[in-house]
Amino acid sequence: MSDPLWREPLPEHDPEMGQAVSPGVRVMLAGMIVIVLVLVAGGTAWWLYAQKPVATGTENRAVAGPCDETLLHVVAAPEIAPAVEEAARSLNPDSGCGPISVTAQEPAVTALAAQQPDVWIPSSSVWLRIALVGGINAYRLEGGPIARSPIVLAAPTAVAAKFAKGDQTSWLQLMTGVAGHQIPAVTMPDPLHSSVGLLAVYAIQAAMVQSTPDAGIAQLRALTLRSRLKDASADPAELLRRVAAQTDADAVANDVGVFPITEQQLTMYQRGGNTVALKGSYPSDGLVEADYPFAISTSTKQGALAERLRAAISVPAITEAGFRAYKMPLSIEVPERSDQVLDPAVQWAQYRALEFQVLLLIDSSGSMNKPATDKTGRTTTKAGLLRQSGLAAAQLFGDETSIGMWTFNTPKPESPPHVEVVPFGPITGRAGGTGRRDALAAAITGYTAPNQAGTPLFQTILDARAAMKPRVKPRANTMIIVLSDGSDAESKYTMPKKTFLTRLAKEGDAQRPVPVIGVGFGPDADMATLNDIAKVTGGKAIAAKDPADLASALAKAFLAAHAPA
Structure with a gap:
């Protein structure tokens, strides 16, 4: 049916x-x-x-068969095409030239072809849905997928031991290992040209959503992995050829490292008796499968012949080719809506590992000690929520980031408006005898606010802008992220808002922009002022009216810091 x-x-x-x-x-x-x-x-x-063109070797390959008597034109993903050709031969005359022709072609190429096939067997049903959005001929599905193959993480055995236990792992473990520099390299296919890349990116996003209740943090975790890729546009088949040509597992670990491929591709590699052994592991937090739908064009007149071909593709032939004939129990469903798969894929493909220069300004006035409730219902303070949320988010800045942190308050009349807690510099560098990333985490973990202290918000922003403006340089995004739960008040640095905004605009430099991203923490935050600051500096204002939403607000601020200009 x-x-x-x-x-x-x-x-x-x-x-x-x-x-x-x-x-x-x-x-x-x-x-x-x-x-x-x-x-x-x-x-x-x-x-x-x-997008730039990607050479696949099949861009200009004709879909039509070589024989005049060809009635049914079939296009199949290259890895499954041999099994389909075998079935077609059983229906064609002994001469090999008959009513069915089979062309091996990547789905991304088929989606562009002017002439669409009578039968399309892409490596994922997602391509059918993408094609429908684009107005390509509609297809009907003949039965379930003819084959399946889960996406696995492949790596030399010694590298696999760093993030997998037996044949089980998780995308979160991989991200953690990469962020901690325990894994030498990770390589990924382009998700807009490869089924493996498209499905792997969706699985990564799904896994990160499972890891945290906050969507912003999940997105940052996914981009943390993306920012550390050695190659983000590799061809899976070419990767296997590169590995097969090597005799040194250490060289493979540093050149290719960990990479996603289908289980079928890994099986074929392992059957080849190659010198460098690859181990595959299944991500338990995001196991997706390449399915191979048998899709018949609704415009073809050879529907009956297509159904005969479908029946001729035997389970033993599929199994012998390294595929599964059944769905793995723990695999996740890929959404029916194509945008839910393409959205993370486009974000992944658009990502650019640019250099970022970020100065964090954290309000430490007395109002930060007001009671607040976290997501679990536990009573804490705004300062306590900042310690929890800030620590999680601070770990997600990429290695390409330079960062510093100030706190601002005036516990005494003579107090300066702000204190440098973490000196500005590369996050991979040293600060105060320790790594700057660790120093930032320690500063947030140890964050406190005195019970009585003013909020010199305006003066701190002016000083921060003056400090960051000389650091502006080409091909780097320089910005300030300020978190405050109140207004500029109760300090000798307090100034009229109009005076502050006039100075902010006057001291700006279109050639050396330093946008301010303001996070308003709690219902008392002066969002009107933060929006004015964002408008003057080309930044962004983010409200966290419920103190328990601080994680989400910080994630949005950090995502803005990571967004390409």
């Missing part, structure tokens, strides 16, 4: 962009334009993402 695969509706109007969106736009993946449905604040919008 075949199931119809319906088209996803295309929006007629984009409320964010204020213009019509043509429903005839196609998805362009391998060197043109990807039309991606992305959820943004305020509604659904179409984003255009331009």
Whole structure:
């Protein structure tokens, strides 16, 4: 019994962009334009993402078969094409030239082809849904997938032992190992051109969402792994060829390291008797499978022949080729909506490992000792929540970041407006006899606020801007992140808001911008002022009205710091 695969509706109007969106736009993946449905604040919008061409060796390969008598044109993912060809031969005459032709082609190339096949067997059902959004011919599914293969993490045996126990691991363990420099290298395929990359990125995002109740922290954890990749656009088959050509496992560990591939690809490698042994492990927190749907074009007149081909693809042939004929019990479902898969893929592909220079300004006035309740219902203080949330978020700055931290308050009339807690410098460098990342974590862990202290917010921001402006340099994002639960008040540095904003604008420099990202902590925070500051400096104001939402607010601020300019 075949199931119809319906088209996803295309929006007629984009409320964010204020213009019509043509429903005839196609998805362009391998060197043109990807039309991606992305959820943004305020509604659904179409984003255009331009890409460079990626050579696959099959861009210009014809879909049509070589024989005049060919009736059914089949395109299959390269790794499963031999099994499909074997089934086609059983239906073709002995001459080998008959009614069915099979072309091995990557799904991203098929999605671009002007001529669509009668039968398409991509390496993931996601490609069918992407193609439908782009207006490509609709397909119906003949039965379930003809094969399955889970995405595994492959690595030389010694490297696998660093993040896996037996054949089990997790994406979170991999991220932690990479962040702690315990794993020499991680390589990933491009998620916009490779099924392995597309599914792996979705699995990573799903795993990070499981690891924390805060979506912002989850997103940062995913980008922490992304920022540390040795190669983010590798071809899985080419990676295996590179590994197979090596005789030294240490060289493979440093050159390729850990990389996702399908279990079928790993099985074929292991059967090849290569010198460097690769071990595969299954991520328990995000196990996804490449499924191989048998999709028949709704416009073909050879539906009956296609169904005969489907019946001829035997389970023993699929198994012999290294695939599974059944679904693994713990594998997660890939969403029906294509944007839920493409959204993290585009973010991953757009990421650029740029240098960031960030100065953290933390309010330590007396109001930070007011009672607050965390997400578990436990009573603490605003300062206590800051220690919890700030420590988790601070660990997620990438190695390309330079950072410093000030606290600001005036416990005494003669007190300076702010104190440098962590001197500015590379996060991978040293500060006060220890690593700067550790110093930052220790400063947040030990954060306290006196019961009586003013809030010299304005003067601290002016001084921070003056300190960071000379550090502005090309190809680096320089910014200030300020967290405050109140207004500028109760100190000798207090000044009228108009005076402050005038000075802030006057002392700005369009050639050396230093945007201010303001996090308003609690219901008493002066969000109107933080928004004015953001407007003057080209920054952003983020409200955390419920003190227990501080983690989310900090995550948004750190994500803004990591976003490409």
